[in-house]
Amino acid sequence: MLAPREIDEYLLPTERRVIRVRQHWAFMSKPLLQTALFLLGCVLVERFAQTNSTTADFLIDNVTFYLALVAVLRFTVLTILWWIERIVITDKRVMLAQGIIVHKVGMMPLGKVTDLTFERSLGGRMLGYGTLIVESAGQIQALNRIDYMPRPEEIYEALSELVFGEKGKTRATGMLARPRWRR
Template identity: 40%
Template structure:
């Protein structure tokens, strides 16, 4: 059966030249053609049309353009392919549960709360972690204690040589008082905790007078953390929580350690609680498998 006949030839047809031009075959680009797509059989000697291939001279099989990504020519495919690094691929790989297998940027979850935190948790909420303040929180009391030791020690020795026993006793008593104050500040730092659950954030502090401030996660409308130059160098920061323009007991939390990781932890708990539950389930399964092995 023959092919259907085309339209009759008409030399006066005004669209004949356009149709013939549009149906001309496009010449393929071989591996030996010039760099980029601008050089090839029948395509002219213009510059490359790709944004990622440089306009300057260079080999036709590789290049690096304005985006910073390397492109490699595939002779078999006849076009250039982007070169993706292993680090970029690691961020795209996931396991069977859909969790990323690359480097985790969120701190691992704590298993159990300390006795200090456990007394403030009700049975239906799930513990996510607790943190003490950064050591910079007690740097000032410690520095005062060290300076007082040197100054009062020198003063006591000087007064003892002058045979002024009463003043020496006063200097020693003053040193004991300062050391007691420093010990109190260190104890308060130890009992000061920032606690995160799946429902709220809390700050617990105080030794004799205990203070517990909390804010439900559903009421947090804005959260940010600030780092001074010293905070960036020593890895601590200040968290600021906002709640619908209302006055709240918990707004500013100073000197928290690893603020970037802690920020990701809180934001993940606020916006992706399912991801946290999936990670917890995966870690629990891995722990059971290790125990079984």
Template identity: 35%
Template sequence: MVGHSERFGPGVPKELDRYLIPSEQIVFMLRRHWVVLAEPVATSVFGMILLAWASSLDNVPGLLTQILTGLWLLLLARTILRAWEWYEELFLATDRRLMLVHGIITRQVDIMPMGKVTDMRYDRTVTGQLLGYGKFVMESAGQDQALSTINYIPDSDLHYQQISQIIFAPSEGKVTQKAAAPGSRVPISEPEQAWWRRKN
């Protein structure tokens, strides 16, 4: 993800120009919650502590210390790989579809058209409520879609409202550019005639 998008401006990777059509508007773009890195980081830290403790003992054979060092280096490499995967993965919603771009060597793009979504379930575990993430489960018409479950979504309350607004907005609603949400680097799009703005 080198460089910035010419169409969408700073903060949007140039890579997305290949996947998005000119008329699409980005509603939000994000990386998964940092909690996905908690286990690899904790494992590496624990391994480092174990290695330091074993190295401090006088009666530990040198061969065992070398083996433990090798194992810890593998744990460290795994943590770096997971962090790289996390950084390269992007989840975004446009006014037309949901998209998950992921993979390091082979880039993969999973797509769920907004028009295919018939319902969406929003789950938040106790841990998710404490740390601020949630899971979206999409129900679609017809065959199974590639992107049906998205877990570890940060600021999930806000993003659930944004996706719901697009899915359940009236088809005649006109989408216009609005100000970016707090903390967002991507403009937010919303229907002009959303249900809460209508006059009876």
């Protein structure tokens, strides 16, 4: 499995890691709900599909057991994949590392980024996640939309500073574009 420190092997010697996160835990809510509902269905079938035939009961017992086992194994694999996937932002690029058996690292250079946006739904505001949309020079990249990004405001600000220059300074003059206000 891919440990967090193993992602650093993809960094260039001149590159500095700025952010390394995984998707927010809320990403796992849909697979968790699907698995729970499927297991509930298996239990209901097991309970109410009793027949007078011991062979049919035995068959129903076995089928529901193995279907429930497959559902739990599926959820386990999805959880491991979520745990392994990392979003890494360096001072030169954005990377997405994922996969257990087949390891895949997607990358977009920061020099190609033309626009940044983040969106937050009501659930995202309540739980602390959002969607980061990274647009590049006229192309659709593999990393153009990253859903369930934890702390999207902080990541958006850090990425904006990397892409468009130091926070509050214009690129041309290097001077503050507006006075900074303390919160």
